[in-house]
Amino acid sequence: MISHRSITKTILLSTIVFLSFSFGNIVMAQDGKALFSQNCAACHAIDKKLTGPALLGVQDRWTDQKKLYSWIRNNQAFLKTGDAYANNLYNEYNKTAMNLFPNLTDAEIGAILKYIKEWKPAVAPVAAGGAPAPEGDSTLLFGILTLILAIIAFTLMQVNSNLRKLSDDKEGIHAPEPVPFWKNKAYIAFVTVILFLVGGYYTTKGAIGLGRNKGYQPEQPIYYSHKVHAGINQINCLYCHGGAQDSKHASIPSMNVCMNCHMAINEYKGPKFYTEEGEEVNGTAQIQKLYEYAGYTPGKPWDPSKAKPIEWVKIHNLPDHVYFNHSQHIKAGKVQCQTCHGEITNMDEVKQFADLSMGWCINCHRETKVQFKENGFYSIYEKYHEDLKNGKIDSTKGITVEKIGGTECQKCHY
């Protein structure tokens, strides 16, 4: 009796499933993918829990397909029928109300479900190449070559002097015993001069380099790739560093700015990346590190008050006796970020691009033309505006920053 009943049930079920499918097949025009992206994708992914549950295998989770259809069409009405599974689901997702879709036809829902059922995860892109080939630094090679040539020259000179002594002896000319080369004054003078030059060069370089950090590339608490964010994914610099247009500081984004995207993006699927030492970095593990700081568990609502700040290491640092203001350069001066920070969009780990020396600042202030036109900030320079109009100032040369006081000491030091 029991088996008989279950068989009827199975037959009934499969008929419904079959019917719903054949329905979907009849209306071939229904593009399940388009419908899914239009109606469902804002809250559901197929293989990932977002605002709503992951939809893979949704038909297996609902024993009665009719119920599933009415749930999709009007979940609020369906909840009122008191269905236990639906109500549990609703409570599990913090009573986030699903949108109503009263206009979806059975065929359309069928097409969406078919799309979900036939969905296959995208094949991960084959990583291009292995570890990046170490860039050939030819300085060492040239150094060794020079050294070898110098040694050969030195040996030849020794051989030459020995041969001369031999020939002199043969011809009976009495030559004094040759002085060994480390006692030879010419050699000693030569080596001293070389040492002085080389030593002087490195001492000067080191002294000038004190407090300068061109190429400084510290390890950050999280391997955050600017190349992935600002390069591949084209996020504007000002999205995270909005302070650059409004204040002195470019501002480090607060945790909620990271979480704007990373509440949903919890795995890294892009091209492989490596530390400067050549070790491969696991992108997904880095996002996990972010979650630890944020106090966030994927799939659960995020409480920003649980977040701890990430202590990023500051790279570009001007000494305390220099005043620098980002908004003055970005907003009034309309300077691009890359002018001073280099090709950030190509840097996995950020490296200091400019040496940030005074000469570097002054040089730019001397050469850079101020964008005078359509820039309210410089409207007070009436005489310059007039001179530009009259042609007294060559408009191709324009007004440099220097002309409006950009090289005065107290502009930056006070």
Add this chain to the structure above:
Amino acid sequence: MTMKKLFIITALVITGAAIISCNDVQRKPSNVYMPDMAYSRAYETYADHSNLAELGINYTNLPVAGTIARGEEFPFPLTKDALGDTANYFASKQVKSPIDSLSKSEYTETERLYLINCGICHGTKLDGNGPLYKGGEGPYPAKPATLVGDPKYAAMPEGQMFYSVMYGKNLMGSYASQLNRKQRWQIIKYIKLKQAEAKATAAPADATAKN
């Protein structure tokens, strides 16, 4: 004897050259002449503020509750809904925008802000297909709202949009830290203007199609 000395000198020079020409990744900052002039003695932004209370310094980095910056709009009257509650989200429909229109310069500035902060997901054409989604190819798994072209968002009142921008909605986070109140209202006005523009261009097309 000579050869031995020669060998030692050569070896020394080679090691010296090797050490000099080895430029490793610079992970540590260089030394400075006068640290007390280079590093601020005063408390600066992003300095360690964790021990201020122990030092007896009273400092709060938030403005006093209820203060309004000069030129800033009045605060939004509704608070964020508790989890599972939607009362304020629906109530926000009634909140009126303090901004009636955008001047030409305001429009350009708002467009710039939209492209920086919103366009990345909602698309430069407001079609819900920004570079982070790319029709499902991008890293963002959820489809961003189609701001122009979806009747739901064309009908959504500005107050409700402001609620979502300020407190976040579903997977979208709060943009209160990136945009001030005025900028948020302006961006919403910009979206409404774009929607009206799309409607205006679509309507004559429909009319010609019918004829």
